Amino acid sequence: MRKVMTDAELKLWNELRAHRLMGLGFRRQFPIAGYIVDFACPEKKLVVEVDGSQHAEGDAVAGDEARSSRLGKNGWTVLRFWNDDIIRDIDNVCQHIAIVASVAGTSV
Template structure:
């Protein structure tokens, strides 16, 4: 069922999604491959660069409504817990400031986190610095 939902979302993308996809597809942004409406756990990411563990989400006005903000926060937290970096943009930002949006995405792609998370399910959990050596 989720695969069919992802296909439907790809077929019926918003103007902002279609605009951004024209610039992300076919490795156009610094050679990075993106997937559109990519399944990650229980969620469908608008755009995902698997190699960089980057998710780009586009939000319309409905994301500012009651309950939607909390849902988006839970979704972002889940993705981050799985080792993904999440960038969120409003649809109007893509439509009105496309160059800035692409620059922000490229910045993350070209300057990844200095200590990236291991792929989901791999590695050993390490204590965080804030927990080390404190009583």
């Protein structure tokens, strides 16, 4: 668990906190299934992960896939965004989260 957020995490948190996105309650550094996720909306069972370039290298890719798979098996929808996408295009990142949140946690 980290206390200091990256620039991308801080930028996204400023959009998610205090029910700012669609009135949804997001928590940061939230424990789920033995993991600490970057951001979670328990109401919608939605996880948002913010990934730096180290997530594109070696074992990190497999680790992220295993983590997302485990969370998915527990009913959570996992979204991953690159730091750069958040820094450069926060509006589209938030729009994507809102779209997924609108259907997350609903029966098909």
